[in-house]
Each structure stands twice: as C-alpha cells, then as structure tokens.
Amino acid sequence: xxxxxxxxxxxxxxxxxxxxxxxxxxxxxxxxxxxxxxxxxxxxxxxxxxxxxxxxxxxxxxxxxxxxxxxxxxxxxxxxxxxxxxxxxxxxxxxxxxxxxxxxxxxxxxxxx
Amino acid sequence: xxxxxxxxxxxxxxxxxxxxxxxxxxxxxxxxxxxxxxxxxxxxxxxxxxxxxxxxxxxxxxxxxxxxxxxxxxxxxxxxxxxxxxxxxxxxxxxxxxxxxxxxxxxxxx
Numbered sequence: 470x471x472x473x474x475x476x477x478x479x480x481x482x483x484x485x486x487x488x489x490x491x492x493x494x495x496x497x498x499x500x501x502x503x504x505x506x507x508x509x510x511x512x513x514x515x516x517x518x519x520x521x522x523x524x525x526x527x528x529x530x531x532x533x534x535x536x537x538x539x540x541x542x543x544x545x546x547x548x549x550x551x552x553x554x555x556x557x558x559x560x561x562x563x564x565x566x567x568x569x570x571x572x573x574x575x576x577x578x579x580x581x582x
Numbered sequence: 583x584x585x586x587x588x589x590x591x592x593x594x595x596x597x598x599x600x601x602x603x604x605x606x607x608x609x610x611x612x613x614x615x616x617x618x619x620x621x622x623x624x625x626x627x628x629x630x631x632x633x634x635x636x637x638x639x640x641x642x643x644x645x646x647x648x649x650x651x652x653x654x655x656x657x658x659x660x661x662x663x664x665x666x667x668x669x670x671x672x673x674x675x676x677x678x679x680x681x682x683x684x685x686x687x688x689x690x691x692x
Binding site: 502504509510511512513514517524525557559566567568569570571572573574575576 | 618
C-alpha cells in the first residue's frame with residue numbers, strides 16, 4: 470500500500486509570495502495533520518483536519534491556512550512568505566483524530582529567499 | 583518550560599549496548615505517547631506507541647510509560663550502527679493536540 474505522499478518535494482519562493490503544499494493520506498485514513506520542522510527542532514503542529522473539518526490548530530499566524538477535500542487529501546497554504554517560513558513541511562495521516570498513530574509523508578522542503 | 587522535553591544529546595553508545603532515551607511532558611491530560619526515529623534529511627518514522635502505564639516491547643525496542651511521573655522512555659537493546667538517528671518523543675492530549683520534543687541524537691559506534 471502507498472504511504473503518505475506529498476508534493477512538491479522541494480520549493481523555492483521569494484518573500485511575499487504565496488505557496489500551496491499538497492498531501493494525500495494513506496488509503497483508509499481520514500485525518501491529516503500538518504507540521505513545520507526547522508533544523509534542530511521537533512515538528513511543530515500547525516493544523517489537524519478530520520472529515521474535512523478543522524479539529525486542531527497550533528500557534529501559527531493567520532497567513533497559514535489549510536483545507537481537506539472529500540477524498541481526504543489536503544492542502545496547506547501560506548501567504549506573504551517570510552524568510553522564517555523556510556522549513557520542512559510534514560504531513561501526517563491517521564485513521565481518525567485524537568490519539569491515533571500518525572504516519573508521516575516525506576515532506577516538502579520550502580526555501581524562502 | 584517546554585511541554586515535551588528530551589535530552590538533546592548527543593548520546594553515544596557502543597554497538598551491542600542498551601541505549602536509553604528519556605522524555606518528560608507537562609500536560610497531565612496527555613493520553614497517547616509515541617516514539618519516532620528520524621534519519622538526517624528524512625521524515626520521522628513511527629517506532630512505538632504506548633497508551634497505558636508500564637512497558638511495551640516490540641523487538642529490540644521497549645517503551646516505558648509512567649503517567650504519575652509524566653515520564654516516557656525508550657530502550658533500544660543490542661544497539662546497531664543503523665540505529666544512529668534522532669529520536670523524537672511525541673505526546674497527544676485527549677483534545678488531539680500533538681506536541682513533539684526536539685529529539686535526542688543517538689550515535690551507535692561500531
């Protein structure tokens with residue numbers, strides 16, 4: 470079975486631009502979570518979606534938004550990019566929300582110049 | 583105080599030894615606890631999940647949870663050079679909030 474897939478794998482943007490990252494969960498999983506990981510730190514929780522509804526939000530500015538589609542895939546959007554947004558963006562899928570095990574995709578490496 | 587704390591390391595053990603990784607958390611309503619392994623340049627890989635007090639064993643890995651002390655650990659027996667990686671502790675509350683520690687870097691020397 471295919472694992473979590475994310476696209477693109479790498480992305481270079483300039484300050485002020487907008488970016489959309491995409492994620493497809495493991496087949497049968499209905500929940501997707503997004504994380505930001507900078508070098509030397511653990512993943513920081515951004516959003517969790519379950520059955521197309523937002524179930525959790527981390528401490529990130531409103532420039533970050535996300536949505537989940539009927540097929541359970543998800544998009545993370547970041548507006549007005551800052552240099553500090555440069556990071557590895559990780560998508561994790563789980564069967565449901567709450568205490569379920571989360572499985573990560575390979576991530577999207579975003580560089581903001 | 584961070585919500586999930588781990589010793590950053592690096593932790594160095596000889597091949598064949600037991601590696602002990604520790605994690606403490608501050609939110610008493612935390613219900614789910616996970617250990618992930620992350621190789622350099624790769625995404626985290628789930629190793630163990632534990633939900634109840636006590637020990638849980640899976641092959642060379644044993645997770646230990648003590649909710650009263652708000653402490654979770656991971657033991658790796660017969661450590662191999664391929665175990666060299668950063669180990670991340672993750673905690674999920676009943677509300678679904680997920681918090682990771684910053685990881686402990688383990689080096690297993692041949």
